[in-house]
Amino acid sequence: MMKSITPLELHSKINNKDIFILIDVRTSAEREQYNIGGLHFPLEEILQHVNQIDFGKEVVFYCEKGIRSMIAIQRLENKFNDNQLYNLKGGMEAWKKQFNESE
Secondary structure, eight states: OOEEEOHHHHHHHTTOTTSEEEEEOSOHHHHHHOOOOSEEOOGGGGGGGGGGSOTTSEEEEEOSSSHHHHHHHHHHHHHOSSOOEEEETTHHHHHHHHHTOOO
């Protein structure tokens, strides 16, 4: 069962970056338009960056709608079983709706 986190839950811990890692798996163009920070590893490059991810912490992945971040988690779960990987439910669309932010 894939774990997820809501925009509200993520927002409440966003300033406490030492307890979790945030990873944006969108394209560079999407990230330039709007992002909430964190590392940037586009989905197609995610497996090339595994050595830069501290799996000892919670790792939250986000994309535009929550689909690519789910794929990223699936790819990583196939390689690492014991992890704390979370998908931002609804992605940036849900985040912007929740906090009335626009690009």
